[in-house]
Amino acid sequence: MVKQIIQAFWQTIIRIFAFIGKEIRIILHQPRLVFSLILGPFFILLLFGVGYQNTPRTLDTLFVVPEGSPLEGSIEQYMASFQGRITFAGITHDAAEADRRLREQEVDLVVVTPGNPTVDWENDQQAAFSLYHYEIDPMEEVYIQVLGQRYIEEINRQVLLTAVTQSQQEAQLWHEDLIQAKAHAATAREAFATGDRLRAQSSAEALKQDVDLLTLALGSGLAITAGLEEASGQANTTSALLTQLETLQGQTDEMVEATAADSSLEEGEAIVAEVEASLEEMDEMLQRFQEMDAVVLVAPFRSESLSITQVQLDPMHFYVPAVIALLLQHLAITLAGLSIIREKLSGAMELFRAAPVTAFEMLLGKYISYLLLTGVMAAVLTLLIIFVLRVPQLGLWQNYVLVILGVLLASLGIGFHISLSARSDSQAIQYGMLMLLAAIFFSGFFLPLYRLSAPVRLVSWMLPATYSTALLQDVMLRGQPPQLLLIVAVFVFAAILFLLAWVRLGRQMVKE
Numbered sequence: 338m339v340k341q342i343i344q345a346f347w348q349t350i351i352r353i354f355a356f357i358g359k360e361i362r363i364i365l366h367q368p369r370l371v372f373s374l375i376l377g378p379f380f381i382l383l384l385f386g387v388g389y390q391n392t393p394r395t396l397d398t399l400f401v402v403p404e405g406s407p408l409e410g411s412i413e414q415y416m417a418s419f420q421g422r423i424t425f426a427g428i429t430h431d432a433a434e435a436d437r438r439l440r441e442q443e444v445d446l447v448v449v450t451p452g453n454p455t456v457d458w459e460n461d462q463q464a465a466f467s468l469y470h471y472e473i474d475p476m477e478e479v480y481i482q483v484l485g486q487r488y489i490e491e492i493n494r495q496v497l498l499t500a501v502t503q504s505q506q507e508a509q510l511w512h513e514d515l516i517q518a519k520a521h522a523a524t525a526r527e528a529f530a531t532g533d534r535l536r537a538q539s540s541a542e543a544l545k546q547d548v549d550l551l552t553l554a555l556g557s558g559l560a561i562t563a564g565l566e567e568a569s570g571q572a573n574t575t576s577a578l579l580t581q582l583e584t585l586q587g588q589t590d591e592m593v594e595a596t597a598a599d600s601s602l603e604e605g606e607a608i609v610a611e612v613e614a615s616l617e618e619m620d621e622m623l624q625r626f627q628e629m630d631a632v633v634l635v636a637p638f639r640s641e642s643l644s645i646t647q648v649q650l651d652p653m654h655f656y657v658p659a660v661i662a663l664l665l666q667h668l669a670i671t672l673a674g675l676s677i678i679r680e681k682l683s684g685a686m687e688l689f690r691a692a693p694v695t696a697f698e699m700l701l702g703k704y705i706s707y708l709l710l711t712g713v714m715a716a717v718l719t720l721l722i723i724f725v726l727r728v729p730q731l732g733l734w735q736n737y738v739l740v741i742l743g744v745l746l747a748s749l750g751i752g753f754h755i756s757l758s759a760r761s762d763s764q765a766i767q768y769g770m771l772m773l774l775a776a777i778f779f780s781g782f783f784l785p786l787y788r789l790s791a792p793v794r795l796v797s798w799m800l801p802a803t804y805s806t807a808l809l810q811d812v813m814l815r816g817q818p819p820q821l822l823l824i825v826a827v828f829v830f831a832a833i834l835f836l837l838a839w840v841r842l843g844r845q846m847v848k849e
Contacts, residue, residue: 394480396445399426401435403452411495412450422484439471446470446481448488466492515620518547522613529606544612545589584615650729650814657728658809659782661718662802665741666748667773669711673752674765676703677842682762696843704749704835711745731816740812740819743827744805750834751801757841776802801827 400412412428426444429435435447447469451457454464468485472478521544528537591608719737722728730737751772759765777783779793780802786794797803804827811817 394477395422395424396481396484397426397443398423398446398448399435399438399444400428401432401447401449402428402430403450404430406450406452407454423488436469439469442471515616518544519613519616519620521547522609522616526606526609526613529609541589548589654728654814655810656782657722657726658813659780659802659806661715661722662744662805662809663773663776663780663782664718665711665715665744665805666776666800666802667769668714669707669745669748670752670755670772671766671769672707672711673703673749674755674759674769675762676707677753677756678759678762678765696839696846699846700753700835700839700842703753704746707749707752708742708745711749712741715741715745728813730813732812732818736812736818737809739824740805740808740827743808743824743831744801746831747801747804747827747834750831750838753838754834754841757838757845772800776800779803781806798826801830804830 402412412425423446432449435444435449438444439447449467449469451464451466457464466485466489468481470478470481472481521540525537525540525544528534528540589612719741723730752769755765755768755772759768775796779789779797780800781797782802786797786803789797804823808819808823808827812819
């Protein structure tokens with residue numbers, strides 16, 4: 338009994354390996370097919386890597402400026418920070434001519450500036466820049482919208498920068514007023530010290546006039562800068578200046594009152610000392626304001642994008658895991674999809690029905706043979722990608738192999754189901770192409786999965802390329818182990834496909 342079991346087991350193994358040898362010989366007898374399957378995908382990746390350009394598109398831009406507009410002389414100045422994205426194509430006053438040039442694609446973008454922005458501001462309205470384009474690609478439209486927002490932000494920044502710079506330049510005049518106020522304060526202190534109440538009163542009134550003039554000048558010049566500091570949370574140097582100015586006004590009012598006949602001279606002298614100290618402190622603040630960088634005042638924050646990955650990744654590197662997943666899925670589905678239908682069309686299926694061959698032996702033999710073939714192709718493709726294209730592989734190789742094994746098994750399962758359903762080679766190839774198209778659009782290769790609605794995302798998770806894309810990105814580009822849920826899911830998916838294919842092949846083999 339035991340001998341019969343052992344003999345039956347070895348016969349099963351022999352029949353399985355017979356199918357393995359048969360399928361491998363069929364593939365190896367087609368060297369052109371092997372060459373195209375291994376080197377074809379690599380050359381596609383190589384061409385993509387060489388041809389991909391990670392540079393923003395440069396737009397030839399024509400500006401339509403109404404005659405007499407105050408913006409005409411500032412257009413080129415505002416474009417200084419957009420070199421490489423906008424090419425200045427000139428300024429015109431004729432909107433119809435600009436429209437014609439845009440429709441004939443002589444320029445990429447037409448910007449119509451507001452005629453009189455001052456009128457819009459007086460009516461509590463923002464002055465609008467209108468961007469006209471001739472694009473039909475939604476991504477290009479978004480690019481133009483973002484570029485327009487950046488351009489307007491630059492104009493707003495330049496306007497504020499001009500205002501702040503002008504205030505800093507005027508600070509020299511304010512400094513001269515401050516020196517004159519110090520002189521009047523010193524005269525008032527001497528008058529209080531000598532008991533000359535009339536002279537003290539005259540100097541106090543002159544000092545009050547100086548402070549009032551300084552308040553008027555500083556109040557209008559520093560209001561914008563103080564608002565910027567408060568909104569950005571910076572150290573309020575400008576706000577402190579304005580606060581100090583208010584304090585100084587109160588002190589000068591007290592000093593004028595102190596010159597009255599019923600006030601003591603000692604009290605007036607003390608108030609003058611406080612005024613002089615305030616003027617000295619204000620002079621220091623004004624000096625610091627002059628030395629501050631106007632650019633930092635207007636744009637106090639900047640952003641830095643830092644990655645925590647171990648290497649600096651090129652944009653092409655991001656697509657490589659998805660391309661590997663897509664190619665391996667397509668190769669496995671194509672080879673497996675032509676396998677069983679070929680047996681049916683050649684008449685071999687009739688022989689298998691008569692021979693002592695079970696559906697399990699036939700299917701397992703084909704699985705192992707195609708797994709070996711596609712595994713070798715995956716290994717060669719991986720070596721070319723890593724050592725020729727220099728794509729990083731940050732994770733452990735055993736994790737990489739585990740992911741590749743999962744995608745190949747699941748893809749072979751889909752391929753065998755296609756082969757069991759198809760009635761001709763061409764039909765099997767068509768089904769394989771449909772799977773390729775589905776993988777391109779729904780696996781995360783063309784669009785990230787979060788952009789798909791929840792019902793459509795279910796289709797994505799029925800494709801092996803979806804699992805392998807996410808897993809290979811973690812292993813290759815992040816150096817992380819594969820997500821447990823996804824790696825278990827892809828192997829469960831492959832096991833279910835194998836069991837269903839076994840049942841279906843068994844039913845077909847017992848048919849008369």
